[in-house]
Amino acid sequence: MADVPLLEFADVGRDFDVSQPWLERVLSRLPKQRLVAVDDASFRVARGRTLALVGESGCGKSTVGRLAVGLYKPSRGTVRFDGQPMPSGSGRETMAVRRRMQMIFQDPYASLNPRWKVDDIVAEPLRVQNAAMSETDRAERVAALLRQVGLAPADARKFPHEFSGGQRQRISIARALSSEPEFLVCDEPTSALDVSVQAQVLNLMRDLQDRLGLTYLFISHNLAVVEYVAHDLGVMYLGRLVEVGPATTILKDPAHPYTRMLLAAVPDLAMTGTSRTPVAGEIPSPIDRPSGCAFHPRCPHATERCRVETPVAKPIGDGRVVACHLVGS
Amino acid sequence: MAAFVLRRLVQAALVMAAVGLIAFALFRFVGDPVVFMLGQDATPAERAAMSAQLGLDQPFHVQYGRFVARAVQGDFGLSLRQLRPVSTLFAERLPATLELSLAAALFAVAVGIPMGVYTALKPRSWLSQAFLVVSLIGVSLPTFLIGILLILVFAVQLGWLPSFGRGDVVMLGGWSTGLLTVSGLKALILPSITLGLFQMTLIMRLTRSEMLEVLRADHIRFARARGLPDRLVHFRHALRNTLVPVITVAGLQLGSIVAFAIITETVFQWPGMGLLFIQSVMFADVPVMGAYLCLIALLFVIINLVVDLLYYAVDPRLRLDGAAAH
Amino acid sequence: AVGLAAFQAEARTFRFANQGDALSVDPHMHNEAVLLSLTGNVYEALTGRGRKFEITPELATDWKQTAPTVWRFNLRKNVKFHDGSPFTADDVIFSFERAKGEGSDVRVYVAAIREIRKVDANAIDIVTTEPFTILPQTVSRWYIMSKKWCEKNGAMRPVDVRKGTENYASTRASGTGPFKLESRQPGVKTVFVPNPEWWGKAEHNITEAIFTPIANDATRVAALISGEMDMVDPVPLQDVPRIRSNPDLQVKQSPEMRTIFLGMDQKRDELLFSNVKGKNPFKDKRVRQAVYQAIDIEAIRTRIMRGVSTPAGIMVAPSVEGFVPELNKRLPFDAEGARRLLSEAGYPSGFEVGMNCPNDRYVNDGEICQAVASMLAKVGIKVNLVAEPKTQFFPKVLSRNVSFYLAGWTPASQDAHNALFALMSTPGEGAQGQFNGGAYSNPKVDDLTRRIGAENDPAKRTNMIAEAFRIHQDDIGHIPLHQQPITWGLRKSVEMVQIPDNFQYLRWVTVK
């Protein structure tokens, strides 16, 4: 069935308990504190497509990414992979699903174990998921993977610190690809990199998608990057998806005031010398989210309704879903 | 803050209870005090009767339970060796050990920190190197040998300082202090150096390495970039940041100072808890040992608490954690 | 009188140190040398010891045996305890009950007494269970306490462990002796001052005496050298030359009454700690003799004891009543012979045995054991030495859970009978053979011992003692080693009397 999306989030929420230790809480009569990192997130990623998530720091992008690969269990709602609810635990079923998905992390320096050689790093998923494979087969596979991401098979005997940031990110990509996943979560894979290196990595990811038909969940805060890689785009604010839809549509004509603000804040090469109205306000703490629409304290168009009523996400026709009282009504 | 202190106290009680339990589990093995209590000509029947009288024949958890039940009422029983209440013995001995330990800690801190700062600020000067090596030689010798050598030099050869004891003590309420008499103060010097030497070296080296780290921190670079004079940079910003970890370690070490006082007290015939403990171990004096271990645990927890409070005082980040949660 | 007053106006403090402190100042609480020595300055017994260690009248002015089991003691009149109460026969009877009763550790000194009858306020009859010739010696360590004082302060018993409360007499004292207990901080210091109302004539010239325990040898010696102490006991033997070479100091040495010996388990059919299984090599006299002759006592005397020990041939010291000079000869050191004896006994390549040894009890005890171990190693006996603190060592010897051990014994009554009874008799009722850690047993010795205890004729008694010692020596029941020296370090300006039981009497101390 071509219709089944590879990944589907249905009203997924994830909370974290950030309370003080039990005794402390009892003694100073503090309530239990929950941090809602993700709330009511619904979206689908179709096979072979890329969904990008953008938003300011702490808005819950990474949490969504981890929910998608099963590192976190949702507190509410369901995550479906290929139509099936995401299994948890470390059973055979989980392994089978895990093999079909992988994750690439933000920091090319921290995501590789500095004490391991490249071939061990790249072969680790093979060893775990296919223990029967022979050493020589494995070595061949590692060499092939390294070639695939534009590194030399001879690099396999080196340590991560002998590589540049871009090369390291290639190694993590090779590791992610080694279990032949269909689905990759990329959590800010280039935000620590220089533009020139970033271009190398982004191009590679795009090539891989074209060649292998991979599906990406791409997390970033750089709208320009997102525009380059994504088919679809989700904009997050304080744990909620405020706007989801085709990337080009959103970027050309943002519907939610927050999306507009984000777009306006991007420094633009074309705008040399001109000055813009700076964005006001700071991101509130996710522990005590503002009531109603969480964006209302920073929103230039906020009304009384925004302060009290949480807007529900609703489709506005052009394939987009937006959560704003002012849009679509 | 009150909650914090309370939590620590609950924790203290738990730690002490655990220490007591372990101690009592081990006591069965330390020997049979009854043999000594009854003298050489007692018959086995008399010994058994005495054992039963003292409850020493019961399983350790029963003994422990009784110990705890009485201890919470402040009754630690009778020393089997001296046949005097443990609490009285402690009251007599504790001031000596505490004064010695505090003096040793003071020595360790007052000498260790400045030396550490100096060696960090002037890492290449020969004096720094000398400090580092000499202090290491000091801790490369066992405490008892250092004690004897100090006695040999300062008491026997030079005759400046007494070789044993606390000198004259003055009673302040129930507390016997040697800090108010000249002879008491003189008597304190050698033992506290002996006891504090190891901690001094430790603190000095810790201060040095922390300071070297801190001096490379961004905010120190920024402080220099702001044009602050070295004096401010070193002693206001760098030192204060250095103190945070030093306080923790030094505090924990204070606990072991009290424990290590056993050796120093033996060498200098310092009439403190350590001397009492080592004698009670030899005699299998269970009540004294149990109470001593619990006391050490209590001291340790108190020190920990004080260290944490100090920590709070020094580091605002911790101070406001609770507030930030609101 | 004028001279005396001037003499006394000058404060003379005598500071002395010992290895350990008395655990209490209750003279009935522990039968332990330091306690008895210290409290001996404050309390007195019916009889005492003179400068030559002879028995002297103390609280009894004279005594005589009125029947085989009855002794009449006339008590000293006009004697007052330090608290002011007069000393009477009632105090003696009270002290008897107290010393015999629960919690007392000095029962051994009154064990022979069945009852004490009051004749009048100043005379008593002591009735013994059996004829007991050495009663005057035995009671010299049984101190008399004031009945009134004990009653008033609730110190009727030495201890009452169950009540969990302190005994008043543990830290305070009221005796009749030449010194009063001025103050006491257990483990720290004990201060004595002269008792101006003492019945006797003061032979000391001190106005105050301060006792301090200093456990660590080096510290104790340092305290003497640095001038902080006037007298220390003991001085480690190796430090004697150093102290002698100091113009201000002197060393006072004399043989102690204690005899150091080796014991062997001769009872078990298999030793507890040995590689010989199924038999006990020590049951074979040849093995015992081999061990004896393997020991080079001269080497121990010159090297370990620095030339000041007195090698011993029998189990008591010359100063003990009943010592037999003609038996005091050792078998010669003969390693070759020892080896031969071993192979004759069926151990041509020797055997292994575990040895227990205290390391804080006697002079250089651990070192002697090491030397013995190395000497035995040379004849093929491999000794696994366990040198341990006395508190761990003695329970093992008392329960006879040892195969081979080193110990020492001072006859408490200064009489050979005590050694025969506690050390050499077959372990049995009461205290008989209780210190016989190897359970040496010879019925003839047992029989003689019993008869010696009851014998009143000194000549017969001496003969029986000699006979018992001869048998024991012939059996090689124990291996006597030597008498260790008492070694005091003193200022040159101090004079003090040293007696063989190492009591430190302040009454004979003069400070120049």
Add this chain to the structure above:
Amino acid sequence: MSALLEVRHLRVAFETRRGPLVAVDDISLQIGEGEILGMVGESGAGKSVTGTAILGLLEPPARITAGEILLEGSRIDNLAPEAMRRLRGKRIGAIFQDPLTALDPLFTIGQQLVETILTHDAVGARAARDRALKLLGEVGIPAPEKRLDQYPHQLSGGMRQRVVIALALCAEPRLVIADEPTTALDVSTQAQIIELLKRLARTRGTAVLLITHDMGVIAETADRVAVLYAGRIAEIGPVREIVHAPLHPYTTGLMGAIPKLGALRSRLAQIDGAMPRLDAIPPGCAFHPRCTQRLAQCDREIPRAVAVDGREVACWLHGESSRG
């Protein structure tokens, strides 16, 4: 525009066990009053080292081995440490990259501001505090009275960076060296900080050396820009021209690699390979192994900076024509 800061042929080397590593080589630049000079380049190109050298805060093993630095016409690279210290903070301010670590966590921001003011100006404590309040207001911190007695950890990242800027401005320095002031911040906060810097240059005439590798930030903020590659200036000139018509192939590649919003492309231009490590800088033009327009002399001789259309570029492609 008179040059407030002038750097002439600056060379900084790290003395290492394998001989000196030249991190900054023959850099010359000028900044005028009220001007913002951007400095871009890949990570490790030598941007921070240049800034640190100007501040006189190089620590061993780094050392200025050649060249001179002039502030308002007088040399400052050879000043005694104490004289240099007096200059720092007073005439040259500095803003560092990470606002989380630049402030001493154990002192309130008020204490840190006051001590800096007192160091540079002989004013009373009260006056210093008033001045601190004013400064905080100026850098856009709301309710400064409240913030003054707070500790750094109680402020958000954006606010902290503003405090850092306030600290840099305490003595009204003529020159501010801002080393990646926005890298750790969110886009929204970043925009606010950039605005603040621009206002500073405009209203006070402060010269700013803005170090970053974000071309977007440079484009919006700087008047001129210097592009660094492997310790050398590849190209320096007015920002608009460099962004829109780069001359040096490295600059061209850099511009092409930036994904631009609204400029949908099938593929980003990418410069293959990586910047050489300092211990393996190729002979000739350091960029030549990655250059697509390599000439014969590129791997032999280091190109000198030449002026082309009001900017300077160090590339044989352009050196030849202008020379000829």
Add this chain to the structure above:
Amino acid sequence: MPAAESRWRRWLDSDIAWSFRRSPVAILAAVVALICVVGALFAGWIAPHDPFDLASLELMDALLPPAWTAEGRATYLLGTDDQGRDVLSGILYGARISLLVGVGSVVVAMVLGVSLGLLAGYAGGSIEAFIMRVADVQLSFPAILIALLVDGVVRVAMPDSAHGGQALWVLIASIGLSGWVQYARTVRGSTLVEKRKEYVQAARVIGRHPVAIMFHHLLPNVLGPVLVIATIHLATAIITEATLSFLGVGMPVTTPSLGTLIRVGNDFLFSGEWWITVFPGLALVALALSVNLLGDWLRDALNPRLR
């Protein structure tokens, strides 16, 4: 073997080796430590006498001064002690025992501390709380107390004959037991930092077992400070053993460690037989000092910020 050679080359070329070559103190310390270790390991071959062989002791040769003094004898280079034991041989054999105790207890402490620290740091939650509370309890029992207790237990619980052999294990166990907390705390601290790093999360995504993550991924990355603590702990353990011997729970006198030798010699400090304690003391200082200095140097060399 070229591979081995190139690895050796690489090591020679590494920063650590370089900083070592540049530090005269470190070189000197290494040489001294090496001499101590070699002397201890090969005591059986090097030492002129076997001090543990009781049969070979000659009491008549006791208390001889060093060979170069008037009364000294050439066979006893550094003199003899009160039992006629050759001081030099005693030092060599004693160093062997001291090193054994030191290394043994460091290994015990390290294995225990590192495992518990890893577990606490990685598992978090109540496991962490429990382990850290146990650590608190442990901290209230310093080495001396533990050794006294353990020794008491063993003395009573085990038959006497084997006591000499047990003393070694008692010492290793008690000094080891008292030292694990430091390792646990350090490892827990680094684990807390490391486990947030993305390579750990990557391993989790791959589906590795937590234990495998702890030991394969985390362990190599938290071991750096552990090694530094270990070198310093080694010196401390050797001295602690010496100190315990003072309290009578050290090695038996017939098989003395360096500490026991010093303690025994201590009795001869006043009497002029200085060599009995001074030479073992110097050996101990040399050993402890060199190990400490090496630890110091290693700490600095491993710290990239100080390089």
